[in-house]
Each structure stands twice: as C-alpha cells, then as structure tokens.
Amino acid sequence: GQQLNQSPQSMFIQEGEDVSMNCTSSSIFNTWLWYKQEPGEGPVLLIALYKAGELTSNGRLTAQFGITRKDSFLNISASIPSDVGIYFCAGRRNNDMRFGAGTRLTVKP
C-alpha cells in the first residue's frame, strides 16, 4: 500500500546528541503516530498526535503534527544508547493506518 515518505533512512550519532526525523505524505491524516521497533519485537507506540499543529512531548521525545496534516516530525534530545532502534511514523485516517519505511538510529557511546 501507499507508504509515507520518512527521512532520513538511517542515522549514526554520538551519545548526547539530538536527533530529528520527519515524515511527509501527499494525503491528509487525522492522527500521526510515532513508533519504535527493537530487534525481534513489534513496534511500540511512543507518541500520538491528534490535532493539526499539536506539539507533544514524552520525556526526551517531542513530536509535532503539521499544520497541513500531511507531515510530522519527531525529535529526540540528549540521545542515549538505549534509543537505538527503528523509528516509524504512521498516519491514521479512520481504520486506515499507513507507515513510513522507518529511520534506523544507531547511537555510539
């Protein structure tokens, strides 16, 4: 099915650095979600955004729902080694949810 455009595909950063990733789509979504997936596990929900323009934080994570409802970004501040994993954005419209291809994050101690 149609994928969202997520970037970057991968990031290699030093512990303590901030990280930013984003997602865009040609379609409007009612909800934007960010998930983290670790090896051998299913994705785990990090943040859900329900209103255009909404800015939400969860600890060191901050995400925003774009005004146009066609994009979202996720920031991670002061990265730590356990932030390693694949981060997926997802756009939801009723019972239809589409995923980005993921951003693979590597954090060097």
Next chain:
Amino acid sequence: GAGVSQSPSNKVTEKGKDVELRCDPISGHTALYWYRQRLGQGLEFLIYFQGNSAPDKSGLPSDRFSAERTGESVSTLTIQRTQQEDSAVYLCASSWGHGSDYGYTFGSGTRLTVV
C-alpha cells in the same frame, strides 16, 4: 494475556506449502489488524477485523492470502502455495476499537521464511 501473542515466532517453509499464522489479541480488544513487514521496510496493511463487522480485506496482496477471526478472539492468517516473495515478518495488532483515538498494541510477529 497481558499483550498480543503471535505464534509461531519463526516459520521456515518450502515454496508451495501452505502456512497458518496465529494471533491472540489482548482480551477485550475488538479490533485486530494484520501487517506485513519486509526486510528493511515499513509495515504494509493486510486486513482488519472490527467486532462482528465484515473485515476490511483491501490490503491482501493476492487470493493466496486469507484471514479469519472468531468473534473478538483469535485470528489466523493463512497463506496458500507460499512463494519466496512471501518471506517477511507478519505482525498482528489489536486495539479497543477503530478510529483515531485508539492506539494499537503489536505482537512480536512471526518471521516467515520461504525456501
């Protein structure tokens, strides 16, 4: 159970054989979803069940794929005459209901390898 349970966790099958994947959702969750995740890619929607309503099968890639769910409990995803392109992780998720306000809980997936 406490989470979404999927079995088997790994399955290796020969090309042309049929496989059946199982998902036990969280008790009380009325909505259940199947996704496919190819190596290095995002999640591809396959099928969605909501209570006793007719399932949304719009994501099934071919007629070799089918899924069933009995009431609001276990679901099985069946792939007939498997092909190498079917190799992927198959993820199941459940939620309290459908619509934007309900989050999903994913299982750990079944890694299918067709040789």
